[in-house]
Structure formats: C-alpha cells, structure tokens
Amino acid sequence: MLAKVNSCSVTGIDGFIVEVEVDISYGLPVFNIVGLPEVSVRESKDRVKTAIKNSGYTFPMERIVVNLAPADIKKEGTGFDLPVALGILVASEVIPPDKVNGYLIAGELSLDGKIKPVKAVLSFALAARQKGYKGIIIPVENAAEAAMVDGIEVLPVKCLSQIVDFFSGFVDIEKYCIDPNWRTHVNEKGNGIDFSEVKGQYHAKRALEIAAAGSHSVLMTGPPGSGKSMLAKRLPTILPELTFEEAIEVTRIYSVLGLIEDNRLYISAKPFRSPHHTISDAGLVGGGSKPAPGEISLAHNGVLFLDELPEFKKNVLEVLRQPLEDGKVSIARAGAKATYPAQFMLVAAMNPCPCGYLSDPMGKCTCTHPQIQKYRSKISGPLLDRIDIQIEVPKVEYKDLAAKTKGEGSVQIRKRVNHARKKQEKRLAQLAVSSNARMHSRHLGAFCHLDGECEKLLKQAVDVLGFSARACHSVIRVGRTIADLDNASKIERYHLAEAIQYRSFDRGFPQ
Ligand SMILES: Nc1ncnc2c1ncn2[C@@H]1O[C@H](COP(=O)(O)OP(=O)(O)OP(=O)(O)O)[C@@H](O)[C@H]1O
Ligand SMILES: [Mg+2]
Structure with a gap:
C-alpha cells in the first residue's frame, strides 16, 4: 500500500x-x-x-x-x-x-x-x-x-x-496555546551594561550615536585599554529595538541552526555577534559543505563586532565586501543553493600598529615602518572604503577616568537614536529601507539634497583628501544621519563637515 x-x-x-x-x-x-x-x-x-x-x-x-x-x-x-x-x-x-x-x-x-x-x-x-x-x-x-x-x-x-x-482516535493531543499578550511581555533581560560607564571619549560616543542612528558601519582605532571593546559592547543598548517582523526574521535564522533554547519564543534583542579572529570564511559568511548561515547572518538586524580587526585572516575579511553592500549572502554548493539575510552593522576595533602605541604622546611605540605597513595592509582599501565611520579612540584622560559624575546613559541616547530612525523610516518608506546606511547611491540625489556650500566642501574632500566616489556617498549618508539627529530637514555644511572628519583613514590617520 x-x-x-x-x-x-x-x-x-x-x-x-x-x-x-x-x-x-x-x-x-x-x-x-x-x-x-x-x-x-x-x-x-x-x-x-x-x-x-x-x-x-x-x-x-x-x-x-x-x-x-x-x-x-x-x-x-x-x-x-x-x-x-x-x-x-x-x-x-x-x-x-x-x-x-x-x-x-x-x-x-x-x-x-x-x-x-x-x-x-x-x-x-x-x-x-x-x-x-x-x-x-x-x-x-x-x-x-x-x-x-x-x-x-x-x-x-x-x-x-x-x-x-x-x-487512531483513542486520545486527543492538547493544542499548544500561548498567552495572547506574549508579544508585549516577552523581552530579553539586558546584561546590565550602560553607556554611562564609559568615561570621557565624547568624540567616540558621538560617533557611535550617529552610527546607531543611521546603521552605519564603524572602525575604531586606538591604543590598548582606551575603551574600544567597551564602547562596542554597549552599542546594542542604544540601538532601536527590533520590530516584531525583524525579530521573527532573526529567530528564523537562529532556528535553522537549532540555536533557539527550549521554550523560548523569539529573539527580541538586537543580535550582537563577536566572533574570534581565528574564524574561517565559511564561519563568518556561511557555507561549508552543507550551506548554513554564518556569523554575518546571525548578526542580521544587529551588530557584528570584529575586535582586533587586523588579526583576522585577510581572505576572511575580504568575503565581507559583497554582503556589506547587498545585505544578503548567497551560497552555492553542488546540488544546494541558499540565500541568507545579512543586514548587519559592522563594528570593528584595532590598534594603530602591532605594539598599539603609535599615536601615544609619550612615544612608547617600538614598531618599525614596515611592521606598521604589514599590520595595516591586512585591511584592504576596498573594505575600509565600505566603512562609513572611522574614528580614533585615544587614551582616556585621567581627569575623565577619575570623574565622579556619570555620563549620559543609554536610555537618553537611545531616545535620540529612535527619533532620528523614525525620520529616516518616514522619508525612505518608498524605498523599503529603514536607515540611511541602506540607501542606495542612486537615491542619494533624491533624498539627500546638497546646496552649493555642501557641494564645494565635498569637492575639496575629493580634490585634497582624495576621497573615492564610495567615500563621498558614505559622507553624504552620514551627513544625512547627523542632520536627522539635529532634527534638520536639509543637510547643512557643518553636518557634512562632521561626517568628513569621521573618515580618519581617508584623512591620513593614524601616522
Ligand atoms: N573610557 C573608559 N571609561 C571607563 N573605563 C575604561 C575606559 N576605557 C577603558 N576602560 C577600562 O579598561 C578596560 C579595557 O578596555 P577595553 O577592553 O575596552 O580596551 P580596548 O581599547 O579594547 O583595548 P585593546 O586594544 O587592548 O583591545 C575596560 O574593561 C575598562 O575597565
Ligand atoms: Mg579590545
């Protein structure tokens, strides 16, 4: 039968x-x-x-x-x-x-x-x-x-x-029912970290606020112990919360890998993935003999933090280039093809040189020029070009570290971030993207109008600092986010100027 x-x-x-x-x-x-x-x-x-x-x-x-x-x-x-x-x-x-x-x-x-x-x-x-x-x-x-x-x-x-x-009709199986209000009260418990714990570093905090508001990728460069990892780990506390649809999408990815714990409904907090630098390219973007999602997909709708960036294998970093632009990754294997979503915010941290003290005012650096070159060459130009915000995180001053007053907390920062994100969602609704970083360059003309002053500034950035076309587009996107945080309808010259100073590698730092 x-x-x-x-x-x-x-x-x-x-x-x-x-x-x-x-x-x-x-x-x-x-x-x-x-x-x-x-x-x-x-x-x-x-x-x-x-x-x-x-x-x-x-x-x-x-x-x-x-x-x-x-x-x-x-x-x-x-x-x-x-x-x-x-x-x-x-x-x-x-x-x-x-x-x-x-x-x-x-x-x-x-x-x-x-x-x-x-x-x-x-x-x-x-x-x-x-x-x-x-x-x-x-x-x-x-x-x-x-x-x-x-x-x-x-x-x-x-x-x-x-x-x-x-x-066979002998017994009934009880249907699984959940509390109809589960969507409102299922929430991830935070791990208690807050931005107010980071002393000083106002420049870096501002840059991270902008990054969170526009979902821009960030690279932090600075000496050991300056708080780069500390700042990155606190980024999810200022990011907007996942919408229900985003949460379902994230949960599906975790579910495919069997990472949903028993009786847990869904993943409601922004994912924060921090893979070790020994990770393989298949582990990072997905793949293997049987296609499976990698860290970039597990970081979908959240943050992928690559600490000690130059320690990653060069070929591993290079595979990030395509998903960073497309927001998804397609993996083809004999007899199997799979596409996984990968709209993540890349956050990376590195030292300026192998010993870490290149920019130290006391001149502690012991690295030779070829050593520095070799260290930095691990991060290719095309990858750097795709990182919207590149900032220096210098050693924290003692007066800041010893200060008794607490800095601004994550809750206040998140309010501003949410406000800026709402403006973007409204403006970009017809493009079906929710943040400035996801705006395609062909839409910049329509959504990011630049006046004569702004055009002049951007021309200088290209002529004097040698910005690439992609760097220019990224400056415009970041400028738009700064304007959104400023509640301004139009990008002003000072918004763009601030965005330009967040391209420290293009400006020749760190030397
Ligand atoms: N701005 C700061 N405010 C308060 N504590 C700080 C600050 N910066 C560093 N610290 C302290 O120093 C420790 C080390 O900081 P962190 O690990 O973030 O440094 P890092 O910049 O990532 O260094 P490395 O380059 O070695 O990875 C933190 O756990 C924290 O206790
Ligand atoms: Mg660190």
Missing part, C-alpha cells in the same frame, strides 16, 4: 513542503530511502525501524521504499524520522490514511520511540500556514517556537505511540 505524509525542509531560511511517500509491497525485506537523502536522513532507517518495534508495533518485513519529494533537492536533518515512521504505519494499515493529511509533521525519533527536537521549526510553521495546513505536529520542545505563527494549530508530541493513538 502507498501512504503519504507531509513534512518540511528548508532552503536558506525558507521552509518548503516535502511529501514523504512510503510504499510497502511484497518482496524480500528491504528498506530504501530515495529523493537525495543526506547521511542523517539515510541513517533514519535504523532509528525508525527500532522506534516502531520498541513502541509496540510490528515493523513490516516486506519491501519498503520511501521517496522524499521533490526528489531533486537534497534533504538533510533528522526531522524526517517521524513522518517516515508514520508513513510506514499508515502503509501497513495501523493508522487510517485520511487522518494524517491536514498536518505537517516533523520530529527526530530515539530508539525507544521518544520524539526529540529538530531545527528550523519556525520556518516549517510559516510554510504550513502559507500552504494552508490545518496544523503542525512537532516535538514538545519546539512548540513555543512554532506557536509564534498565528493561524495554525500546534500539536506537541512526546512519543510515537501518542501520535499513533491520536490518529
């Missing part, structure tokens, strides 16, 4: 329906899975067979063929265990065939028949709703994640026999 059970898989972060077809016919006992199964799916044969037996059912000693359709896309993961087992039980007439149709089913089986959590359930639930399924049957541990999607029933299951009894 032939049975069909609906399951799901993902390409990128989008779920697609997989029809699990099971045919049992007379012949020598064999159990084959076709339809481009990867190792983890092929191995499910043993788990399924043992789980069926240990749940008290008879495993048919006949010819079993399982087809995972569409058959031309690779399938991986352990989520097909449960649909395959149910398909076998339907085909061997343990479960009535018509009952399973309206549900999308996924789950890993352990040998004793218990059901274990799987990855990407949020994408499955979205696909189930889009395709009009009545509900989704998933492991208990994944229920909260799936319940974020309105309009479908979420049936959490613990073991194979429970779901067989449900389809």
Whole structure:
C-alpha cells in the first residue's frame, strides 16, 4: 500500500513542503530511502525501524521504499524520522490514511520511540500556514517556537505511540496555546551594561550615536585599554529595538541552526555577534559543505563586532565586501543553493600598529615602518572604503577616568537614536529601507539634497583628501544621519563637515 505524509525542509531560511511517500509491497525485506537523502536522513532507517518495534508495533518485513519529494533537492536533518515512521504505519494499515493529511509533521525519533527536537521549526510553521495546513505536529520542545505563527494549530508530541493513538482516535493531543499578550511581555533581560560607564571619549560616543542612528558601519582605532571593546559592547543598548517582523526574521535564522533554547519564543534583542579572529570564511559568511548561515547572518538586524580587526585572516575579511553592500549572502554548493539575510552593522576595533602605541604622546611605540605597513595592509582599501565611520579612540584622560559624575546613559541616547530612525523610516518608506546606511547611491540625489556650500566642501574632500566616489556617498549618508539627529530637514555644511572628519583613514590617520 502507498501512504503519504507531509513534512518540511528548508532552503536558506525558507521552509518548503516535502511529501514523504512510503510504499510497502511484497518482496524480500528491504528498506530504501530515495529523493537525495543526506547521511542523517539515510541513517533514519535504523532509528525508525527500532522506534516502531520498541513502541509496540510490528515493523513490516516486506519491501519498503520511501521517496522524499521533490526528489531533486537534497534533504538533510533528522526531522524526517517521524513522518517516515508514520508513513510506514499508515502503509501497513495501523493508522487510517485520511487522518494524517491536514498536518505537517516533523520530529527526530530515539530508539525507544521518544520524539526529540529538530531545527528550523519556525520556518516549517510559516510554510504550513502559507500552504494552508490545518496544523503542525512537532516535538514538545519546539512548540513555543512554532506557536509564534498565528493561524495554525500546534500539536506537541512526546512519543510515537501518542501520535499513533491520536490518529487512531483513542486520545486527543492538547493544542499548544500561548498567552495572547506574549508579544508585549516577552523581552530579553539586558546584561546590565550602560553607556554611562564609559568615561570621557565624547568624540567616540558621538560617533557611535550617529552610527546607531543611521546603521552605519564603524572602525575604531586606538591604543590598548582606551575603551574600544567597551564602547562596542554597549552599542546594542542604544540601538532601536527590533520590530516584531525583524525579530521573527532573526529567530528564523537562529532556528535553522537549532540555536533557539527550549521554550523560548523569539529573539527580541538586537543580535550582537563577536566572533574570534581565528574564524574561517565559511564561519563568518556561511557555507561549508552543507550551506548554513554564518556569523554575518546571525548578526542580521544587529551588530557584528570584529575586535582586533587586523588579526583576522585577510581572505576572511575580504568575503565581507559583497554582503556589506547587498545585505544578503548567497551560497552555492553542488546540488544546494541558499540565500541568507545579512543586514548587519559592522563594528570593528584595532590598534594603530602591532605594539598599539603609535599615536601615544609619550612615544612608547617600538614598531618599525614596515611592521606598521604589514599590520595595516591586512585591511584592504576596498573594505575600509565600505566603512562609513572611522574614528580614533585615544587614551582616556585621567581627569575623565577619575570623574565622579556619570555620563549620559543609554536610555537618553537611545531616545535620540529612535527619533532620528523614525525620520529616516518616514522619508525612505518608498524605498523599503529603514536607515540611511541602506540607501542606495542612486537615491542619494533624491533624498539627500546638497546646496552649493555642501557641494564645494565635498569637492575639496575629493580634490585634497582624495576621497573615492564610495567615500563621498558614505559622507553624504552620514551627513544625512547627523542632520536627522539635529532634527534638520536639509543637510547643512557643518553636518557634512562632521561626517568628513569621521573618515580618519581617508584623512591620513593614524601616522
Ligand atoms: N573610557 C573608559 N571609561 C571607563 N573605563 C575604561 C575606559 N576605557 C577603558 N576602560 C577600562 O579598561 C578596560 C579595557 O578596555 P577595553 O577592553 O575596552 O580596551 P580596548 O581599547 O579594547 O583595548 P585593546 O586594544 O587592548 O583591545 C575596560 O574593561 C575598562 O575597565
Ligand atoms: Mg579590545
């Protein structure tokens, strides 16, 4: 007999329906899975067979063929265990065939028949709703994640026999329901850090406020212990909170990697990713033999912090160039292609030279010129060109460090950032982008009008400081953000002048 059970898989972060077809016919006992199964799916044969037996059912000693359709896309993961087992039980007439149709089913089986959590359930639930399924049957541990999607029933299951009894009409499975107000009261607990803890460094704080307001990328250069890492870690505390749609998108990425903790609904805080400098290019942008999202996608809608930038391998940094401009990354492998969102704010920190004291007024630097050149050459011109704000973070003065008064806190700064972001969203609504940094250069003319004075200043920047076309565009974008923070409708000369001084590498610093 032939049975069909609906399951799901993902390409990128989008779920697609997989029809699990099971045919049992007379012949020598064999159990084959076709339809481009990867190792983890092929191995499910043993788990399924043992789980069926240990749940008290008879495993048919006949010819079993399982087809995972569409058959031309690779399938991986352990989520097909449960649909395959149910398909076998339907085909061997343990479960009535018509009952399973309206549900999308996924789950890993352990040998004793218990059901274990799987990855990407949020994408499955979205696909189930889009395709009009009545509900989704998933492991208990994944229920909260799936319940974020309105309009479908979420049936959490613990073991194979429970779901067989449900389809046979002996028991009911309680639908997973969450508090209807969950969106309002689920919130990440902050880790208690605040901008007010950073003493002095007013220039750097101002630059980070501008960066947060316009979602601009930042590079901080300064001697050891000047507070670069400290400043970067506090950046998420002044960024606007994620909207619900952004939060769902971020959660989908984490869900595909199985990084959603049990019973956690969704990721509501801006992601802050700080990979170590030994990371590989696949780890950073995504990929590997089986495409998977990398750190830049995990930082989607948040911050990617690269501390000690020149310590990263040069080829690793170079792969950032394309996603920095496109806001997404496409990975193609034999038989598999995936696109992951990657709209992140790049924040990088570095010392001006290998010893770190190049700009020290006491002349502590011991580096030779070739050493400095070698150190800096790790960061290519094209990458630097893509970083909107490049600032110096000098040693903090003792009088600032010893000051008893607290600086401005993150809450106040975030208010200004939010206000500036709202202005941008309103102005750029027709472009479907929410920040100045995401504005394409072809739209600058329409959204960032420059008067004669501003044009003159920009011409000087190109003629005297040698700004590239991209650097000019970036100055205009940053100028627009400064004007937004200033509540000005038009970019003034002083807005642009401030933006120009944030291009310290173009201005020849640090020497
Ligand atoms: N502006 C500051 N206000 C208060 N504390 C500071 C400041 N700058 C540095 N510190 C103190 O110094 C420590 C080291 O700072 P941080 O790690 O941010 O330096 P860094 O610039 O990243 O140095 P490195 O180049 O070595 O990575 C911080 O944990 C903090 O305690
Ligand atoms: Mg540091």
